[in-house]
Amino acid sequence: MSxxxxxxxxxxxxxxxxxxxxISHPVELDEAAAARKLVGYIGFDATAASLHVGSLIxxxxxxxxxxxxxxxxxxxxxxxxxxxxxxxxxxxxPLLTTEQIQANIASLKTVFAKFLTFGDGPTDxxxxxxxxxxxxxGYVEFLREFGVHFTINRMLAFDSVxxxxxxxxxxxxxxxxxxxxxxxxxxxxxxxxGCNLQMGGSDQWGNILNGxxxxxxxxxxxxxALTTPLLATASGAKMGKTVAGAVWLNADxxxxxxxxxxxxxxxDADVGRFLRLFTDLPLxxxxxxxxxxxxxxxxxxxxxxxxxxxxxxxxxxxxxxxRAAEAAFEQxxxxxxxxxxxxxxxxxxxxIVLAALAHDAGLTGSRGEARRLAQGGGLRVNDKAETDANRxxxxxxxxxxxxxLAAGKKKIVLVRPV
RNA sequence: GGGGGAAUGUCCCGAGUGGCAAAGGGGGCGGACUGUAAAUCCGCUGGCGUACGCCUUCGUAGGUUCGAGUCCUACUUCCCCCA
Numbered sequence: 001m002s003x004x005x006x007x008x009x010x011x012x013x014x015x016x017x018x019x020x021x022x023i024s025h026p027v028e029l030d031e032a033a034a035a036r037k038l039v040g041y042i043g044f045d046a047t048a049a050s051l052h053v054g055s056l057i058x059x060x061x062x063x064x065x066x067x068x069x070x071x072x073x074x075x076x077x078x079x080x081x082x083x084x085x086x087x088x089x090x091x092x093x094p095l096l097t098t099e100q101i102q103a104n105i106a107s108l109k110t111v112f113a114k115f116l117t118f119g120d121g122p123t124d125x126x127x128x129x130x131x132x133x134x135x136x137x138g139y140v141e142f143l144r145e146f147g148v149h150f151t152i153n154r155m156l157a158f159d160s161v162x163x164x165x166x167x168x169x170x171x172x173x174x175x176x177x178x179x180x181x182x183x184x185x186x187x188x189x190x191x192x193x194g195c196n197l198q199m200g201g202s203d204q205w206g207n208i209l210n211g212x213x214x215x216x217x218x219x220x221x222x223x224x225a226l227t228t229p230l231l232a233t234a235s236g237a238k239m240g241k242t243v244a245g246a247v248w249l250n251a252d253x254x255x256x257x258x259x260x261x262x263x264x265x266x267x268d269a270d271v272g273r274f275l276r277l278f279t280d281l282p283l284x285x286x287x288x289x290x291x292x293x294x295x296x297x298x299x300x301x302x303x304x305x306x307x308x309x310x311x312x313x314x315x316x317x318x319x320x321x322x323r324a325a326e327a328a329f330e331q332x333x334x335x336x337x338x339x340x341x342x343x344x345x346x347x348x349x350x351x352i353v354l355a356a357l358a359h360d361a362g363l364t365g366s367r368g369e370a371r372r373l374a375q376g377g378g379l380r381v382n383d384k385a386e387t388d389a390n391r392x393x394x395x396x397x398x399x400x401x402x403x404x405l406a407a408g409k410k411k412i413v414l415v416r417p418v
Numbered sequence: 419g420g421g422g423g424a425a426u427g428u429c430c431c432g433a434g435u436g437g438c439a440a441a442g443g444g445g446g447c448g449g450a451c452u453g454u455a456a457a458u459c460c461g462c463u464g465g466c467g468u469a470c471g472c473c474u475u476c477g478u479a480g481g482u483u484c485g486a487g488u489c490c491u492a493c494u495u496c497c498c499c500c501a
Contacts, residue, residue: 261454268455295453329454353468369447372462378448385449390468408448 008033010068014226016283017276019061021202024212024225032196032222038070040197040226041189043130043182045077046104050250051111053262057228057277061199063115066123067280073195074112074127075185076105079134083178105129111249114312126193133188134181146184149214155179158206179207186211190221202227231277249312256313257339260321261410263305271300279307328412332383334404338414341405345417351392354381358389361415363407373407380406 006012006026010033014020023029032038042058044051051059062072081101109127112118116125158179186208189195196215198208208225215223247262248254266274272290275281281289281303289300302322309318324337341361343352358370358379367389373379374389381397382404395417397403403415 265454268453271455295455297455298453301453301455325454364447366465367467368465369463373448376448376461378462388468410454 006030006033008068010038010065010070013064013068014061017064018273019057019064019226019228019277021227021229022205022225023227024209025222028222029197029224029226032224033068033070036069038065038068038197039073039189039193039195040065040070040199041073041075041186041195042199043075043077043080043185044108046081046101046108048248049104049107050248050253051108052249053247054231056249057231058200059112059115060278061226061228062125065197065199066116066125069123070197071123071193072116072125073189073193074116074125075189076108076127076129078102078105078129078131080130080178080181080185082131083174083181101131107250111312128189128192130181130185130188134184137184142180142184146180146187146214149217150180150183150210179210182207183210183214186223187214187218190215190219190223196222197224197226199226199228202230251313251317255339256309256317257321257324257337259312260305260309260318260325263308264301264325265410266301266304268297271297271304275300275304275307279304279311281307334400334402334414336414338412340402340414340416342416342418345395348393348395348398348417351394353389354379354386354391354393355389357393357415358405358407361405361413363405363411363413370407378408380404 006015008030011020011023011026011030040062042062044055044058062074065072078101081104082098112125112127118125118127155176186195186198198211200208205225205227208227212223212225215221247259249259263274263278272286275286275289276283279286289303290297292300305325306318306322309321313321320337324335327333327335328338343357343360353367354374355367355370358364358373359367363379364370364373370379371389374387377385377387379386379389381393382399383406393403393415398417401416404412405415406412
């Protein structure tokens with residue numbers, strides 16, 4: 001497959017910005033894109049109440065599609081989540097209840113509007129829930145209509161299945177059906193919305209191809225697959241895993257300040273790649289930023305943090321986060337914009353064990369962890385390392401009305417009595 | 419259908435003789451060095467308690483034992499061989 005010279009704006013941009021891992025029917029897809037006839041979808045499972053940074057690349061792909069004159073469809077996996085994608089999981093996840101799934105979907109929805117323009121126009125994004133058609137399918141009907149198009153022989157060869165088998169982990173029949181459901185999704189979207197492109201992570205390649213082939217076989221319509229490379233940092237870590245767990249996109253689960261910090265802490269070697277993937281900055285500007293020598297690269301990281309935070313949380317939040325970070329890290333002073341935790345004034349009067357306070361403030365996962373952290377010299381009260389996490393923190397520790405609590409150099413919380 | 423093996427710290431991989439909170443990696447976190455980077459070196463990496471301590475962990479459920487990850491039985495899942 002030679003993808004050297006795409007003529008469509010969409011694929012050119014996708015390639016230049018590093019989104020493309022694999023494409024099916026590249027020439028045909030390029031033509032459809034050039035003719036602005038792409039209707040592309042990505043499915044999102046509703047296993048959590050928020051997307052995290054790991055899914056951001058998918059959301060950005062829909063954004064690129066819209067920018068290039070295509071129509072994006074966001075598919076919420078209200079139906080598929082009931083089954084569970086076996087991809088790269090060791091064992092089956094506990095099944096979510098329908099209520100949980102619906103609650104998750106409601107929570108997930110809000111984020112997409114930040115990246116896409118929804119509406120009724122030809123290139124406006126739409127959101128659908130695959131429970132709408134999957135729930136209504138009868139088993140026998142499902143088997144007769146779609147089951148005939150899939151051979152077990154092929155399904156066993158797919159990575160998602162093979163991996164589980166190779167690892168000697170059970171794969172239930174329930175999960176085995178996931179890939180069929182995803183194929184049915186694509187077909188259904190083709191019929192309902194003229195959808196002809198499904199995108200996703202490279203782990204979805206097999207699942208997506210199933211849909212492509214189903215559409216081509218059953219409806220004799222063109223359909224394409226496009227997958228992204230699996231994202232990892234330059235040093236090999238999985239994208240989006242940090243101290244406090246996943247980097248959620250919902251503001252109530254991960255503050256704009258933390259989000260800004262996440263991007264600010266990008267490794268040097270990743271800056272250019274991330275700028276291309278996660279911001280709308282022009283490519284020549286990115287080329288300039290990523291080639292900044294030595295410590296100057298920090299300017300590029302700030303730009304990355306600014307742009308990504310603005311896109312998700314808005315300009316005000318981005319600016320506030322940037323200001324708080326600058327104050328804390330570059331000037332070493334406090335800023336009201338730092339994350340704040342409130343404690344009862346009466347409790348503080350009485351004294352709160354430092355380990356408990358650090359834990360309650362979300363700095364550590366447990367009191368024991370806070371103690372160990374303190375012993376290692378990583379716990380600071382008002383910038384002073386505190387090795388005894390058993391000491392009581394009291395009103396005497398207040399400086400200008402707050403207590404600055406830090407775990408390591410980057411996790412800072414202001415404790416404020418109320 | 420018969421025979422043999424395997425499942426370990428809920429992030430992963432992986433040692434483990436009846437006394438084990440359980441070797442060693444990776445990852446993660448912290449410290450030093452830097453540029454809020456990488457690499458490197460050092461420390462930490464089940465929960466609770468100020469503390470001698472208590473509680474929970476080795477696929478699941480029982481049993482033997484003063485004591486079980488370690489032995490026995492049944493079950494679940496996986497691998498290999500024979501049919």
